[in-house]
Amino acid sequence: MKSLLIVCDGMSDRPIKELGWKTPLEAARKTSLNQIAKTGICGIMDLIAPGIPPGSDSATLALLGYDILKIYSGRGALEAIGSGVKVSPNDVAFRCNFATVNEKLVVLDRRAGRISNEDASKLVESLQRIKLETPSVRFLFKNTIQHRAVLVIHGPKLSTAVSDSDPEKIGEKVLEIKPLDTSLEAQHTAKILSELVHKFHEVLKKHPINKQRVKRKLLPANFILCRGAGVIPKIRPLSELYGIKAACIAATSLIKGVCKVAGMKLIYVKNATGTPQTDFLAKAKAAVQALKTFDFVLLHVKATDVSSHDGNIQQKVEMIEKIDNMVSYILNNMDLDSNYLAITADHTTSLVTGNHEGDPVPIAIAGPYVRSDDVEKFDERSCAKGGLHRIRGTDLMPTLMSLLGKTKKFGT
Amino acid sequence: MKSLLIVCDGMSDRPIKELGWKTPLEAARKTSLNQIAKTGICGIMDLIAPGIPPGSDSATLALLGYDILKIYSGRGALEAIGSGVKVSPNDVAFRCNFATVNEKLVVLDRRAGRISNEDASKLVESLQRIKLETPSVRFLFKNTIQHRAVLVIHGPKLSTAVSDSDPEKIGEKVLEIKPLDTSLEAQHTAKILSELVHKFHEVLKKHPINKQRVKRKLLPANFILCRGAGVIPKIRPLSELYGIKAACIAATSLIKGVCKVAGMKLIYVKNATGTPQTDFLAKAKAAVQALKTFDFVLLHVKATDVSSHDGNIQQKVEMIEKIDNMVSYILNNMDLDSNYLAITADHTTSLVTGNHEGDPVPIAIAGPYVRSDDVEKFDERSCAKGGLHRIRGTDLMPTLMSLLGKTKKFGT
Numbered sequence: 001m002k003s004l005l006i007v008c009d010g011m012s013d014r015p016i017k018e019l020g021w022k023t024p025l026e027a028a029r030k031t032s033l034n035q036i037a038k039t040g041i042c043g044i045m046d047l048i049a050p051g052i053p054p055g056s057d058s059a060t061l062a063l064l065g066y067d068i069l070k071i072y073s074g075r076g077a078l079e080a081i082g083s084g085v086k087v088s089p090n091d092v093a094f095r096c097n098f099a100t101v102n103e104k105l106v107v108l109d110r111r112a113g114r115i116s117n118e119d120a121s122k123l124v125e126s127l128q129r130i131k132l133e134t135p136s137v138r139f140l141f142k143n144t145i146q147h148r149a150v151l152v153i154h155g156p157k158l159s160t161a162v163s164d165s166d167p168e169k170i171g172e173k174v175l176e177i178k179p180l181d182t183s184l185e186a187q188h189t190a191k192i193l194s195e196l197v198h199k200f201h202e203v204l205k206k207h208p209i210n211k212q213r214v215k216r217k218l219l220p221a222n223f224i225l226c227r228g229a230g231v232i233p234k235i236r237p238l239s240e241l242y243g244i245k246a247a248c249i250a251a252t253s254l255i256k257g258v259c260k261v262a263g264m265k266l267i268y269v270k271n272a273t274g275t276p277q278t279d280f281l282a283k284a285k286a287a288v289q290a291l292k293t294f295d296f297v298l299l300h301v302k303a304t305d306v307s308s309h310d311g312n313i314q315q316k317v318e319m320i321e322k323i324d325n326m327v328s329y330i331l332n333n334m335d336l337d338s339n340y341l342a343i344t345a346d347h348t349t350s351l352v353t354g355n356h357e358g359d360p361v362p363i364a365i366a367g368p369y370v371r372s373d374d375v376e377k378f379d380e381r382s383c384a385k386g387g388l389h390r391i392r393g394t395d396l397m398p399t400l401m402s403l404l405g406k407t408k409k410f411g412t
Numbered sequence: 413m414k415s416l417l418i419v420c421d422g423m424s425d426r427p428i429k430e431l432g433w434k435t436p437l438e439a440a441r442k443t444s445l446n447q448i449a450k451t452g453i454c455g456i457m458d459l460i461a462p463g464i465p466p467g468s469d470s471a472t473l474a475l476l477g478y479d480i481l482k483i484y485s486g487r488g489a490l491e492a493i494g495s496g497v498k499v500s501p502n503d504v505a506f507r508c509n510f511a512t513v514n515e516k517l518v519v520l521d522r523r524a525g526r527i528s529n530e531d532a533s534k535l536v537e538s539l540q541r542i543k544l545e546t547p548s549v550r551f552l553f554k555n556t557i558q559h560r561a562v563l564v565i566h567g568p569k570l571s572t573a574v575s576d577s578d579p580e581k582i583g584e585k586v587l588e589i590k591p592l593d594t595s596l597e598a599q600h601t602a603k604i605l606s607e608l609v610h611k612f613h614e615v616l617k618k619h620p621i622n623k624q625r626v627k628r629k630l631l632p633a634n635f636i637l638c639r640g641a642g643v644i645p646k647i648r649p650l651s652e653l654y655g656i657k658a659a660c661i662a663a664t665s666l667i668k669g670v671c672k673v674a675g676m677k678l679i680y681v682k683n684a685t686g687t688p689q690t691d692f693l694a695k696a697k698a699a700v701q702a703l704k705t706f707d708f709v710l711l712h713v714k715a716t717d718v719s720s721h722d723g724n725i726q727q728k729v730e731m732i733e734k735i736d737n738m739v740s741y742i743l744n745n746m747d748l749d750s751n752y753l754a755i756t757a758d759h760t761t762s763l764v765t766g767n768h769e770g771d772p773v774p775i776a777i778a779g780p781y782v783r784s785d786d787v788e789k790f791d792e793r794s795c796a797k798g799g800l801h802r803i804r805g806t807d808l809m810p811t812l813m814s815l816l817g818k819t820k821k822f823g824t
Contacts (some may be wrong), residue, residue, distance in 0.1 A: 369426040369764065371435070371771065371793050387793060389802035391462055398463025402770030409768055410460050410480070411467025412487045412640055 002291045003340040003400050005298050008323055010305030010349030012361040018313050025379040028320035032327040033378035036343055040366030042375040043388025051358035059346035060258040065397030066235050074160045074230025080150040082257025085142050092158045095228045096149040098221035105174045111147040112221035122209050130199045137192055159185035164227035165197055200224040237263025242406040247290045249283055250300035274302040280326040288333045308349035340367030340403050414703045415752040415812045417710050420735055422717030422761030424773035430725050437791040440732035444739035445790035448755055452778030454787040455800025459759055463770035471758035472670040477809030478647050486572045486642025492562040494669025497554050499644055504570045507640045508561040510633035517586045523559040524633035534621050542611045549604055571597035576639035577609055612636040649675025654818040659702045661695055662712035686714040692738040700745045720761035752779030752815050
């Protein structure tokens with residue numbers, strides 16, 4: 001018996017006026033999602049706890065069964081690992097943006113005009129040559145997609161207790177990097193990061209690529225904004241916890257990083273982009289294929305979250321309908337007499353606020369031995385009447401693994 | 413006001429094909445169980461947490477309100493106490509089996525042909541005379557029923573962190589006893605247990621009883637398999653926690669041990685055997701009688717679990733119908749205008765897998781001041797729609813005690 005878990009990023013929402021006070025899930029045509037709810041057991045789920053908006057990192061760790069309140073150790077390292085960068089235990093990693101600042105270090109654009117991969121790569125070549133004053137410390141700086149990059153600091157006595165330099169708003173000054181506790185490690189790390197950011201700026205502001213960009217009427221990428229200091233969380237892989245072979249199909253670095261840390265195999269799918277233009281069907285096909293080899297497959301779809309953050313109501317409904325089409329393929333090609341299919345969201349993202357919110361998400365599990373309930377539709381309010389009631393994010397994995405016969409008894 | 417809690421071991425199950433995708437509880441005729449659901453408040457309950465299969469020891473401790481994740485200390489001591497053996501604090505106790513091994517220590521039968529109480533008692537006489545090399549350490553070895561026995565080790569600096577010698581499979585070699593952590597105590601205990609098991613074997617293999625057994629074409633009981641190292645959990649008795657007089661009616665040693673550790677009086681019932689042939693009515697009569705003296709009575713029925721582990725569908729349904737008959741007597745002889753009657757299971761045992769599973773169990777409570785709900789049937793899916801929603805095992809005792817006016821306010 002195998003289990004496929006489909007996680008639709010930010011798909012859960014609140015009722016909104018423009019949809020006649022329905023949620024996007026309630027408004028969308030979604031025969032296949034309803035089919036899972038109809039044949040399965042449904043409920044609602046607080047990824048962390050009621051009212052607490054989860055990040056995509058903590059939500060995914062919780063979905064994989066990890067006690068996020070105990071093991072969360074920042075986003076940076078997960079993002080870096082997901083981008084294919086090697087991060088060793090105790091390395092401190094950051095998410096970075098190429099940005100444009102003026103001479104007073106006020107942020108003019110947080111994405112340096114969404115700089116091309118090509119330009120960014122050339123700038124990185126120069127940045128990576130910088131020498132730090134502390135010889136025992138090394139760093140790796142790598143661009144990923146467009147303006148995005150990761151920074152990994154390697155050396156003794158580092159800490160994640162350092163503040164971000166990214167003000168996360170246009171028109172505000174770059175923030176000074178400060179230690180967030182009184183430890184020597186935090187002071188040391190803040191000093192190194194400040195030094196790096198300063199040296200990056202010195203190199204970038206006179207870099208030929210940026211001079212060319214200005215000539216081409218493009219914004220110069222003259223500053224590196226850093227945030228989300230993180231180390232690899234100390235967790236045991238799923239193979240060890242449940243004795244399973246697990247795989248992940250996801251386009252976004254963060255989700256890939258989380259899954260890699262959990263010991264899951266990352267499956268590459270061509271044209272899976274993490275955007276509304278992603279190839280939904282290719283992902284569905286890859287998931288069905290993966291179930292032949294793996295006991296547990298996580299299929300992550302980012303598109304719903306993108307529409308939510310953009311406040312694009314029609315696009316969010318459309319993305320749900322595309323997901324429904326993807327699930328239709330899965331239902332037609334997966335044997336639910338001997339396998340389990342679960343669908344949920346990693347958090348509620350409100351079309352109104354554009355933010356992750358603390359409302360629970362709907363969850364449905366179909367398969368041979370679930371105690372099916374009366375729920376007929378997969379949406380926030382229908383699922384709230386289901387047989388699973390209201391569970392926590394960390395309850396899902398034991399629930400699925402118990403159906404697969406993979407959980408260990410507590411006591412004898 | 414008094415409260416009777418009926419715990420039917422492993423009664424909860426998953427829907428199964430042979431019963432038209434009903435659970436045994438859904439398929440059984442059970443007018444009296446339904447009567448409790450109809451007049452009472454219902455819900456589902458995770459003994460430990462969603463998806464975590466509980467052992468019978470941890471489940472019963474949870475049902476009595478103890479925080480199992482904090483206090484669980486192994487099964488051996490509970491089993492020993494329930495068998496009437498004295499166990500002092502810090503004694504380490506084990507569940508043991510008389511078994512048959514060949515000269516290479518490969519297990520031929522884990523139960524030594526289900527050796528008779530008589531033969532086992534004679535062997536124990538010789539085993540108890542063995543002297544240990546460490547004079548400060550003493551042991552007590554006692555047979556209970558057939559091949560079953562308990563071993564209690566008494567002395568300074570003992571630990572439960574030792575592995576089992578029981579491979580729990582026929583055709584496999586007896587396991588070497590190893591310390592499970594690096595403490596001196598664990599090493600010391602492993603050494604003593606190894607010495608004992610070796611000396612037991614030396615005595616047993618040339619014992620006249622075993623020579624006779626071989627002549628009678630019976631399997632010789634030439635080895636003692638040990639498992640489940642445990643000490644008495646450090647818990648406060650129910651009398652102290654709630655100011656109640658509590659009693660237990662159970663046939664199995666483990667449940668008796670748990671209840672004794674919780675300070676409950678054990679009530680002996682003739683012909684209550686812990687098997688499908690148990691005298692259900694005698695237990696019901698004893699429970700009704702006990703309510704005259706005790707504030708809280710736990711009535712435990714093992715038969716449903718036996719059928720489940722054996723995968724015997726018809727027998728499980730039949731056992732539920734016998735329990736229904738038992739409950740009918742109780743309903744006719746207990747005043748529910750002034751007392752509370754609760755019924756539940758200690759865990760889900762699947763007829764398909766034969767194992768304890770992590771699915772929640774149904775629970776119903778009837779009595780004068782419960783907020784009765786719309787549920788009309790006592791089964792897994794009906795109860796899931798009840799007014800108790802989904803609670804944890806440790807929530808039940810405070811819920812019952814609150815109805816009896818026995819819980820202490822938290823805060824002022």
